[in-house]
Amino acid sequence: MEKASNTGNKVFTGVVTSDKMDKTIVVKITTKKLHPLYKKYVTRTVKYKAHDEKNGAHVGDTVRIQECRPISKDKCWSLQEILERAK
Template identity: 40%
Template sequence: MTDIQDQTRRKSRRALVGTVRSISGTKTINVVVDRLVKHPMYGKYVRRRGRLAVHDPRGEAAVGDLVEIVPCRRLSKTKSWRLVRVTRPSDAADGDRGSA
């Protein structure tokens, strides 16, 4: 595969924004992602919530942070998302950042 095809392929990946709900290991965080789905019969937009296991290799996310995540290769049974960056840190003190 050429470099141009590889770059185009990577750009098509969707990035999601969610909130860190818990830290479940040294390199794993649980992120809640909200999305709006149109109801098939009534047409009303309904809020759906998904809970994803996300790989955080540097341990930079803390509970309550708003984070951006992208899909990656499967890392474990439930973990197939990777942390890109912390969009907005939580209001909590920075002293507990990165603790597991």
């Protein structure tokens, strides 16, 4: 997890898993967390819906999303930038 430089909003980097909705993408964020008892790394995956105003991101792209005001019931993230295009 990274912090945005000018605001207190959270910033995540992940991979787009769906772009079928209009102006919305689904981004998968994968993190590894150490289990407190077994001392083994466990992979956690979370999917967030993010606002994509220009419909520029597609499935497989690596993107950076930033927390924002609630745009709809499930959408409170916005696309900040596309880091890498899918091949």
